Amino acid sequence: MVRLTKIYTRGGDAGETSLGDGSRVAKGSTRVAAYGTVDEANAAIGLARLHTTGPADEMLARIQNDLFDLGADLCTPEDSERRAGALRIQQTQVDRLEGEIDAINADLQPLESFILPGGSAAGAHLHMARVIVRRAERLMVDLAAAETLNPLAIAYINRLSDHLFVLGRMVNDNGASDVLWKPGANL
DSSP states (O other): OOOOOOSOOSTTTTSEEEOTTSOEEETTSHHHHHHHHHHHHHHHHHHHHTTOOHHHHHHHHHHHHHHHHHHHHHHSOTTSTTOTTOOOOOHHHHHHHHHHHHHHHHTSOOOSSOEESOSSHHHHHHHHHHHHHHHHHHHHHHHHHHSOOOHHHHHHHHHHHHHHHHHHHHHTGGGTTOEEOOTTTTO
């Protein structure tokens, strides 16, 4: 477990932050932007959880914990001398998301159009979390183009956006309350 006894350190006052291996980087670096956006997605999921119960809330609780694992993965560079023992996203986490996606999708009404974010408070919040996850994914792909990155981290974040999409449909009465796009409806 992590023990936080002091919340401010003044270490970032000059625009740098420490990574998990102790190295210092600019707060505007792609790595920091990636794990910061993962944290933002986690906060959005926390808002969604205010409107969920039962299995949907249980899935989101597991995902929130996974997102801290993902942040830890991104915070410690793969090529660091301190990489041994670093927390990394594992295949089992990706597999769990895939299993949940398949189970949720089996009960959903077939899609007849693209979906507009909304339908219910939970659905709208899950769509917001989904687009934040997509932004995190883009940043992680940019990071992977410049540095070595755990490929399962990218697989996880990619699967997560799909999971949030189908879960958003599930909380919208299994798709019955989805708001469908009507191409050209306002022309």
